[in-house]
Structure formats: C-alpha cells, structure tokens
Amino acid sequence: xxxxxxxxxxxxxxxxxxxxxxxxxxxxxxxxxxxxxxxxxxxxxxxxxxxxxxxxxxxxxxxxxxxxxxxxxxxxxxxxxxxxxxxxxxxxxxxxxxxxxxxxxxxxxxxxxxxxxxxxxxxxxxxxxxxxxxxxxxxxxxxxxxxxxxxxxxxxxxxxxxxxxxxxxxxxxxxxxxxxxxxxxxxxxxxxxxxxxxxxxxxxxxxxxxxxxxxxxxxxxxxxxxxxxxxxxxxxxxxxxxxxxxxxxxxxxxxxxxxxxxxxxxxxxxxxxxxxxxxxxxxxxxxxxxxxxxxxxxxxxxxxxxxxxxxxxxxxxxxxxxxxxxxxxxxxxxxxxxxxxxxxxxxxxxxxxxxxxxxxxxxxxx
Amino acid sequence: xxxxxxxxxxxxxxxxxxxxxxxxxxxxxxxxxxxxxxxxxxxxxxxxxxxxxxxxxxxxxxxxxxxxxxxxxxxxxxxxxxxxxxxxxxxxxxxxxxxxxxxxxxxxxxxxxxxxxxxxxxxxxxxxxxxxxxxxxxxxxxxxxxxxxxxxxxxxxxxxxxxxxxxxxxxxxxxxxxxxxxxxxxxxxxxxxxxxxxxxxxxxxxxxxxxxxxxxxxxxxxxxxxxxxxxxxxxxxxxxxxxxxxxxxxxxxxxxxxxxxxxxxxxxxxxxxxxxxxxxxxxxxxxxxxxxxxxxxxxxxxxxxxxxxxxxxxxxxxxxxxxxxxxxxxxxxxxxxxxxxxxxxxxxxxxxxxxxxxxxxxxxxxxxxxxxxxxxxxxxxxxxxxxxxxxxxxxxxxxxxxxxx
Numbered sequence: 001x002x003x004x005x006x007x008x009x010x011x012x013x014x015x016x017x018x019x020x021x022x023x024x025x026x027x028x029x030x031x032x033x034x035x036x037x038x039x040x041x042x043x044x045x046x047x048x049x050x051x052x053x054x055x056x057x058x059x060x061x062x063x064x065x066x067x068x069x070x071x072x073x074x075x076x077x078x079x080x081x082x083x084x085x086x087x088x089x090x091x092x093x094x095x096x097x098x099x100x101x102x103x104x105x106x107x108x109x110x111x112x113x114x115x116x117x118x119x120x121x122x123x124x125x126x127x128x129x130x131x132x133x134x135x136x137x138x139x140x141x142x143x144x145x146x147x148x149x150x151x152x153x154x155x156x157x158x159x160x161x162x163x164x165x166x167x168x169x170x171x172x173x174x175x176x177x178x179x180x181x182x183x184x185x186x187x188x189x190x191x192x193x194x195x196x197x198x199x200x201x202x203x204x205x206x207x208x209x210x211x212x213x214x215x216x217x218x219x220x221x222x223x224x225x226x227x228x229x230x231x232x233x234x235x236x237x238x239x240x241x242x243x244x245x246x247x248x249x250x251x252x253x254x255x256x257x258x259x260x261x262x263x264x265x266x267x268x269x270x271x272x273x274x275x276x277x278x279x280x281x282x283x284x285x286x287x288x289x290x291x292x293x294x295x296x297x298x299x300x301x302x303x304x305x306x307x308x309x310x311x312x313x314x315x316x317x318x319x320x321x322x323x324x325x326x327x328x329x330x331x332x333x334x335x336x337x338x339x340x341x342x343x344x345x346x347x348x349x350x351x352x353x354x355x356x357x358x359x360x361x362x363x364x365x366x
Numbered sequence: 367x368x369x370x371x372x373x374x375x376x377x378x379x380x381x382x383x384x385x386x387x388x389x390x391x392x393x394x395x396x397x398x399x400x401x402x403x404x405x406x407x408x409x410x411x412x413x414x415x416x417x418x419x420x421x422x423x424x425x426x427x428x429x430x431x432x433x434x435x436x437x438x439x440x441x442x443x444x445x446x447x448x449x450x451x452x453x454x455x456x457x458x459x460x461x462x463x464x465x466x467x468x469x470x471x472x473x474x475x476x477x478x479x480x481x482x483x484x485x486x487x488x489x490x491x492x493x494x495x496x497x498x499x500x501x502x503x504x505x506x507x508x509x510x511x512x513x514x515x516x517x518x519x520x521x522x523x524x525x526x527x528x529x530x531x532x533x534x535x536x537x538x539x540x541x542x543x544x545x546x547x548x549x550x551x552x553x554x555x556x557x558x559x560x561x562x563x564x565x566x567x568x569x570x571x572x573x574x575x576x577x578x579x580x581x582x583x584x585x586x587x588x589x590x591x592x593x594x595x596x597x598x599x600x601x602x603x604x605x606x607x608x609x610x611x612x613x614x615x616x617x618x619x620x621x622x623x624x625x626x627x628x629x630x631x632x633x634x635x636x637x638x639x640x641x642x643x644x645x646x647x648x649x650x651x652x653x654x655x656x657x658x659x660x661x662x663x664x665x666x667x668x669x670x671x672x673x674x675x676x677x678x679x680x681x682x683x684x685x686x687x688x689x690x691x692x693x694x695x696x697x698x699x700x701x702x703x704x705x706x707x708x709x710x711x712x713x714x715x716x717x718x719x720x721x722x723x724x725x726x727x728x729x730x731x732x733x734x735x736x737x738x739x740x741x742x743x744x745x746x747x748x749x750x751x752x753x754x755x756x757x758x759x760x761x762x763x764x765x766x767x768x769x770x771x
Contacts (some may be wrong), residue, residue, distance in 0.1 A: 024679075026552065027688035034692055038699045046490045046710040073493040077709075090539065092741050093731065110552050116520035116535040123538040127546040128706070130438060134497035136534050137511040141504045144530030151529030154429070154478045156503045158496065160486045161454070171488040259572055279387040285691050286394025290401040299491045299650045303414055305441075312567040331487055335457045346733040 006210050007212070010218025016193060018226055021191075027228035028187050032180040035288075036234055039176040040242075043169040047074040049096040049132055052086035054304035059106025061147075065117075069099070075135030089101035090120060097121040110148075166329050170244045174328040175297035178320035180234045182266075183288050185227035189267025190280035192219040193356060197275035205360060212361045216268070216353070224264040238312060245326060252327040254326050255342070259320045262345050265352035266316065272359035291317040296333040319345045370588035375603055378570050382604050385569075391687055392565045393608070395694070398557040400645070402552040403704070415440040416450035416459040421471030426734055429480060430465050432505045438513065439498035460485050464503075504530065540737065548646055552730045553703030555613060556723055557664060560697055562608050563669030564676065565690040567601030571677025571764065572686045584768045586590075593768070594761045601670035609662065616647035618690050631725025648734050657742050658732040664749035665726045671756025678763045702727040722752045 018025055053069070055062050069076050078099075081089070089095045100118040108115045119136065122127040144152060193216075196202040205212060235256065238244050246252040267284065274280045294308060295299065295317035302309040312318040319341040322334035334341055382388055417440075419430045434442060445453060450462040464481040470476030482499050486492035505512040508528030510519040518527065520535035574580040581592050650658060673690070680686050699705060700714070701723025707715055718724045729745030732738075 002689055007626065021684070023682075023685050024688055027685065027692060031688070031695075032694055034695055038695060041699050041705045041714070043490075043712065044711070045550045045705045047493065048709065051707045073496050074489060075493070091736075091738075093706075093728065093736075096706075096708075109531050112531065114525060114531050114533055116533045118535050118537070119516075120537045120539060123540055124731075125546060125549040125706075127549075129538075131494075131497070133513060133516055133536070134439065134494075134501050136516070137501040137504045137508075138497045140508075140511060140530045140532045140534070141500050143532060149529050150530055152507055153473050153476050154480060154503055154506045156482055156499055157479045158482045158484060160484050160487050160492075165486045165492050168488050168490040171490075276387055278683060279390055281684075281687055282387075282391035282394045282691070286390075286398035289395070289398040293402045299460075300457045300485075300487060303460050303491065305414075306458075332459075333487065335455075 003211075003214060006214045007218045007221075009217045011222045012218075014219040014222040015244045017192075017195065018188075018222065024191070025188070025226060025230075028184050028227075029233055031187075031285075032184050032230050032234045033237055034185070035176050035179050036173055036237055036242075037120045039172045039179075040169050043172045043257065046168045048077040049075060049128060049135075051076045051078055051132070052081050052089060052095050052098040053078040054081070054083055054086060054098065054100040056103040057101050057105035059211035061106035061109040062101045065101060065105070065139070065147065068139040068146065071142060073140035074136045075138070076133065090122055093122065093124070095122065097132050114120065127196065162331070166331060171325070171329065171331075172297065173238050173242050173244060174324050175292070175295070175321045177231070177234060177238065177256065178259060178295065178317050178324055179288055179292045179297070180231055181227070181256065181320060182291065182317055183284055184230045185224060185260045185263035186267030186270065186284045187281055188223040188227045189220060189264035189269075190271030190274075190284065190297060191267075191277045192223045192269045192271065192279055193360065194275055194277045196272075196360065213357055216357060216360060220264050220268055220353075223268075224260050227261045227264060228257065230362075231260060231272050246328040247330050248327045252324070255320075255323040255327050258342060258345055258349075259324075262316060262349035262352070265356065269352040269356040269359070270358045291315045294318070296321045298335045302335060316345060316348045319348075367592045370586075370592035371596040371599060374583075374593055375589075375599035377609065378597060378600025379603050381573075382566055382570065382600075383607075386697045388566065388569050389608075391691075392562045393558070395691055396527040396554060396561045399557055399703070400551075403547060403554060412437075412439060412441050413460045413491060413498075414458065415442055415495070416445045417442050417454050417461045418445060418447050418450050418462060418464045420447070420467040421465050421469035422467075425473045425478070426465045426469040429469060429503075429506055433463055433465075433499075433502045436498065436502050436513070439494075439502070441686045445754070454483060454485060457485070460487075460491055461499075463499060508533075509535075516748035521755075527653070535691040540735075548648070549731070549735070550704060551616065551645060551647060552734065553698060553701070553723075553727050555609070555616070555662075556701065556726045556730065557698045558612060558695060559605060559609050559662065559665050559726075560669050560694045560723065561690070562674040563601060563666050564694055565687065567597070567670045567673030568680075568686040568690055569683055570600065570675040571597065571674050572681050572683050574683035575677075575767075576683060580768050586753060590768060591761075592715045594764050597674060597764060598667075598670055598757060598760065601673055602666055603668065605663065605666045609666070612645075613647070613662070616645050617649055619646045620649070650734055654733045654739065657739055657746075658730065660746055661726055661729045661749060664746060665723075665752050667753035668722055668749060668756050671753065671758075674764055675756065678760070678767045681714070697721060697723045700724070722749055725749050 011223065053066065069078060086098045090098055098120040105115050121129055121132055196205060205215060270280050294312045295315050301312040301318060322341040323338055325331045325333045326338045417430065417433055419426060436471060453459045454462055462483040466481060469478050480503050484492055484495055501511060508530055509515055510526050510528060510533050516534045516536040520533045521537055525533060676686055676689060679688060700718050700721045707718045725745040725748045729742055730738060732742055
C-alpha cells in the first residue's frame with residue numbers, strides 16, 4: 001500500500017471514530033472554554049477587595065481620601081453602606097473590611113492634625129489581610145502627596161522594566177491557552193491510541209504489514225486537527241470577548257499549532273501507556289492544574305523560587321506559556337529565550353511520538 | 367428489602383473500589399486542584415526582591431532596616447547594583463529597591479528618593495510590590511504606617527503625628543489568622559465530595575446500561591425501589607469511604623512535626639511535608655463539628671442524586687466522565703473555590719446564589735473558621751433541599767430507565 005493511501009486511510013478511520021464520539025469531542029472543546037472562564041474568575045479575585053466605606057465626615061478632605069483609596073493600585077472596591085449593613089456583610093464573609101472616616105476628618109486635616117482612620121478587617125485569610133494592610137498606607141501616601149503636606153522627606157520613584165503593565169486577566173487567559181492545548185490535544189491524542197487497546201485492535205495493528213508510524217501519523221494528524229479547531233474557539237473567545245489581540249499573530253498561530261502537535265503526541269503516549277481513555281482523561285485533567293500553576297501562568301515561575309522553577313522545567317506547559325506570552329503580549333516569562341522554549345517543546349513531541357510508536361509496535365498488548 | 371438495598375450498595379462499593387480508573391477519575395482532578403493551591407501559597411504574598419544599599423549614611427541604613435524588617439512582603443536579598451541588574455534580567459528577582467548614594471543628602475534637603483526598578487510583567491505582581499515598597503518608604507517619615515503601627519498604634523490609643531496626617535487604627539475581627547492554604551482547603555474538600563459523588567455514581571449507573579446489567583437487575587425479584595435505594599446508598603458509601611479519611615487526615619496533620627513555619631527543618635523536609643501540612647483543618651468546637659458533618663452529608667446526597675441523573679441521561683462512561691469533570695469544575699469555581707465570591711461582578715454573584723456549592727463552601731468556612739454559625743441554617747436548608755430534589759428525581763428517572771432497559 002502506498003504511503004499516501006495508508007496515511008489517508010488511517011486518518012479517515014480516526015475521523016470516523018471521532019464523528020462517532022461527537023459528544024465527547026464537544027465536551028472536550030467545552031472544557032477549553034471552561035478553563036478560560038475559570039482562570040478569569042480567579043483573576044478577578046487578585047484585586048479590588050470589597051470594602052465598606054462609612055464616611056461620617058463628608059468634607060472635601062474625606063472626598064479626596066476616598067479618591068486616594070480608589071486609586072491605590074487597584075486595591076479596593078469601595079461599597080457605600082450603613083454601619084449596620086457593613087457589620088452584617090463583614091460577619092458573613094461578604095466584605096474584607098470596613099473603613100470608617102470619622103466625623104471632623106476634614107477639619108482636623110486642615111488644621112494639620114493626624115487623624116486615625118478606623119479599619120476593621122476580617123483577617124480570616126492572611127493573603128487578603130496583607131493586601132488591605134499594604135494598600136492603606138499607599139492610599140495615605142497618595143493623599144498626603146496630592147495635598148503637598150509639609151514634612152514628607154522621602155518618596156518612592158518607580159522605574160518600570162516594561163512600557164506598560166499587562167492586566168492580570170489578559171495575562172492569565174493567554175497562559176490558559178497552553179493549558180487548553182494540553183487538555184484538548186492530550187485527551188484526543190490519548191483517545192486515539194487507548195482505543196486500540198480498548199477495542200483490542202492493537203494486535204491487528206502489530207500483525208499488519210503496514211507501517212505503524214504511518215498509521216499513528218494519520219490518527220494523530222486528525223486528532224491534532226480537531227484539537228486545533230477546539231483551541232481556535234478558545235482563541236476567538238480571547239480575542240473577541242476578552243479583547244486580547246496578539247501582537248505577533250503569525251507567531252501565535254505557529255506557537256499554538258506547535259503546542260497542539262506536541263500535546264497530541266504526549267497524549268498519545270499517555271493513552272498507549274495507560275491503555276484506557278477513562279484513565280488518561282482524569283490524569284490529564286489532574287495534571288493540568290499543577291502544570292498550569294507551575295508554568296509561569298500566574299507570574300514568571302522563577303519568582304516562586306529556584307526549586308519550583310527547576311521543577312517547572314519538567315512541564316511542557318512551562319515552555320508553551322513562555323512562547324504564548326511572548327507571542328500575545330511580547331512578555332518574556334522564562335529566562336530562556338523563546339526559541340529555546342520552542343525547541344524543547346519540539347523535543348518533547350519527538351520523544352513522545354517515539355515512545356508511542358514503541359508502545360504500539362511491541363510488548364504490553366492485552 | 368433492607369437486604370436487597372444493602373446488597374446493591376455493597377456490590378457498587380466493591381465494583382468501584384476495584385476500578386482504579388474510576389477512583390483516579392474522581393480523585394486526580396481534585397487532588398490536582400489541591401496541588402495548585404499549595405503552589406499558589408508559595409506564589410502569593412511575598413515576592414523576591416533585590417535590595418541595593420548605596421548610601422552609607424545613618425539614614426540610608428535606617429531606610430534599609432525598614433525594608434529588611436518587612437519580611438511579610440519581600441523575600442529580600444542584598445546585592446550589588448550589577449548583581450541586582452543581572453538578577454532582574456534572569457528573573458531571579460521581581461524588583462530592585464535602591465537606596466541611593468545621596469540618600470542622606472537628599473533627606474537633608476527634604477527630597478530623598480528610594481528607587482524601585484520593577485518587572486511589571488502583570489498588574490498583580492506589580493501592584494503587590496508598589497503597595498509594599500510605598501509602605502516601607504512611608505514608614506520612614508510615618509513609623510505608624512508600618513504593620514506594627516497599624517496593629518498596635520492608634521487602635522491601642524497610641525497616636526503619633528505624621529506628615530501624611532492620616533493613620534490607620536486596625537481592628538482585626540478574629541484572634542487567629544487562617545493561612546491562604548487553609549482557607550482554600552475547604553473548597554478542595556467540597557470538590558472531592560462533588561467529584562466522587564457525581565462521577566462515582568454516574569459511572570456506576572452508566573456502566574449498568576453499557577454492559578446490559580440494568581436488565582438483569584430489573585429481572586431480579588428484589589423490586590425496583592430497593593435497587594434504586596441501593597444505588598443511592600452505594601454512591602453515598604463510596605463518597606464517605608473516600609472523603610471521611612481525607613477530612614480526618616486534615617485534623618491529624620496538626621500533629622505532624624516540622625509543619626510549623628519556624629520549625630527549623632531543612633528546606634527539603636519543609637517542601638516534602640508542604641502537601642500534608644497544607645491539608646490542615648482547624649479543630650472546631652462540637653457544635654461546629656456537627657454542622658460540618660451535616661453539611662458534608664447534604665452535599666454528598668445532592669451529588670449522588672445528581673450523579674445518578676447524569677448516568678441515566680448519558681449512559682456512556684466517556685461522556686459521563688467528561689460531563690462530570692466539566693460540571694464539577696463549574697460548581698467548584700462558581701461556588702467560591704479559589705475565588706472569593708464577594709470579589710466577583712454582581713451578575714456572577716447572582717449566578718453563584720443558584721450554585722449549591724457556594725452554600726456548602728460558605729457553610730463549611732463558617733463552621734471551621736468563624737466563631738459563630740451565622741447563615742448556617744440557610745446553607746443547610748438550601749443544600750438539604752437540593753439533596754432531596756436530586757435524590758427524588760434520580761429515583762424516579764432511574765426507576766423509569768430500568769423499566770425500559
């Protein structure tokens with residue numbers, strides 16, 4: 001049989017199998033969009049702590065202080081409410097804290113008196129508590145500087161490495177694409193190979209005179225194409241819904257294509273190793289989250305310490321996030337150059353494809 | 367009838383425990399989330415920062431001391447300017463704080479500066495550092511703007527004048543603080559209950575249709591009601607069998623040595639134990655303990671009923687797995703897992719009110735972390751209603767499906 005015919009036959013068979021599992025494929029694509037949504041929900045909790053503001057003064061300095069609170073590095077989502085409502089909301093965990101500006105605040109400030117602001121914090125979660133504790137001095141400093149009060153001798157001067165900050169959600173959703181690629185392409189790749197054991201066709205494959213490599217290539221190309229289509233939906237959501245447009249569109253397309261190809265190969269190897277789709281799918285879902293976090297998805301991994309950074313090198317998502325953040329935002333989130341990230345991803349793919357072929361062509365069949 | 371119910375339940379439990387793939391399917395994603403929380407704990411809060419002290423005067427030294435003292439904000443490393451620049455380029459630090467050579471002279475003129483060179487890769491990390499460095503710098507002229515001043519200054523009646531003219535009188539709501547990891551362990555417990563209850567029961571039900579054993583069950587003389595009750599009991603037992611030891615472990619980890627932050631254990635021991643140590647639940651008073659059990663029981667029943675419905679509707683193990691994994695993830699995130707619902711936009715908060723897991727997570731946090739049980743009645747009522755509804759619907763649907771099998 002000619003190489004082309006064999007490849008086409010294998011691809012056609014895989015396509016027919018996937019058509020027969022439309023529900024499964026649709027749910028896999030849904031998982032891709034779900035990850036984006038979930039990552040966004042997580043991103044929303046990174047800033048704007050809900051805090052009640054009780055302004056008992058109402059004067060101009062009180063108003064100015066409120067503006068300083070609102071401008072304190074995306075720290076507070078101020079909610080105006082009565083003391084009783086605020087108390088009830090704080091006790092039921094709907095607020096992080098209550099800030100009370102006392103009566104006479106503006107008059108005292110005008111006279112040069114230092115006024116204590118009463119702040120009640122629900123310190124149930126130390127991370128949120130620290131955020132509020134650090135944000136209040138930032139607001140107070142901004143307030144003092146705005147009014148040029150005398151006596152301030154030291155100030156911070158900021159020099160940013162990058163011309164602009166990247167929003168947290170735009171940053172997170174791009175890295176979520178790498179996670180999407182891992183899950184979708186991995187699951188479809190795993191299903192393509194695990195099916196051979198589940199339906200006991202692996203023996204036929206081994207007895208066949210056809211090249212196992214070509215058969216595998218046909219199956220994986222189709223799995224990767226379908227995964228690419230599902231990932232395309234996620235990319236469209238990022239561009240149209242989140243308004244995040246890649247600064248390097250062709251690089252993005254190439255990087256995503258490479259991620260899909262690589263993760264399909266890794267999934268195929270996992271499927272051949274576990275021999276059951278039902279075992280491979282949860283494993284991929286289970287691995288996805290730790291891989292995601294330890295990959296520079298939330299911030300450059302090396303900021304989390306050398307040990308975590310070293311471990312991250314074992315994860316293909318680390319390299320994928322490095323390439324995608326560069327393609328979308330122009331950010332370098334790995335100390336390694338982007339081309340090194342890409343080369344490592346390709347090496348992952350080659351090794352995974354070789355291992356899959358090994359599993360398909362010899363031993364371990366049942 | 368009791369014998370038939372127990373027989374089906376025992377059989378389901380045995381089948382499930384003999385299915386490593388099903389156990390993995392239920393547990394791995396939830397445990398993956400647990401690992402995610404553990405890693406997040408390292409990521410949040412403190413950032414690696416290089417401190418370069420070029421000034422040699424006593425005020426520069428004081429400024430440096432203030433920055434060094436804020437161990438809650440920075441993982442600080444002192445370096446030369448050249449080393450710090452290299453570290454910033456290699457991403458070993460997220461920022462460089464420079465106390466410049468002319469700091470003391472600048473202070474005498476009333477315009478000293480502290481430079482912050484910031485890798486503003488995203489606003490989360492950049493804002494964390496801006497807030498932290500601003501506070502450290504402000505402490506120089508206004509010592510009470512530091513953490514100790516916030517906690518033990520004006521709130522204790524000690525107010526020192528400061529040039530910014532505003533001080534913070536912080537009053538904390540509770541005595542002890544719960545770590546980020548502990549706070550997030552609760553949603554993980556709920557996710558494990560959802561995953562096992564939903565996926566375990568759904569897979570058992572789908573398996574009966576795939577293998578044709580549903581027909582055999584209907585032909586048995588036991589009658590449909592005991593079989594249905596047996597299936598629901600089996601799902602509940604499976605969930606309890608896996609969740610109870612995990613929750614128990616959460617109370618036992620208090621006794622693991624080296625879990626304390628200042629234990630002095632080597633780094634590798636700390637890292638090795640970070641997982642089990644993170645899985646630490648505060649030991650509640652007995653009333654709160656009962657509330658905890660009641661909430662977990664209600665969530666278990668609700669998810670078992672839902673799992674049965676899913677199994678009846680899809681009748682295919684693959685579809686069931688993917689649907690349950692997707693569904694569990696939505697229930698988890700919209701219910702407040704890894705998120706604080708109060709932070710989310712109003713419309714998502716509204717959606718969250720219709721997600722039963724939000725009541726479970728709220729209720730469990732209330733039972734474990736808060737001194738009283740405010741809102742517990744409402745949480746338990748909603749969960750019990752969901753449980754009752756899903757169990758009744760599941761019984762009806764399963765009975766009908768088996769009749770037609």
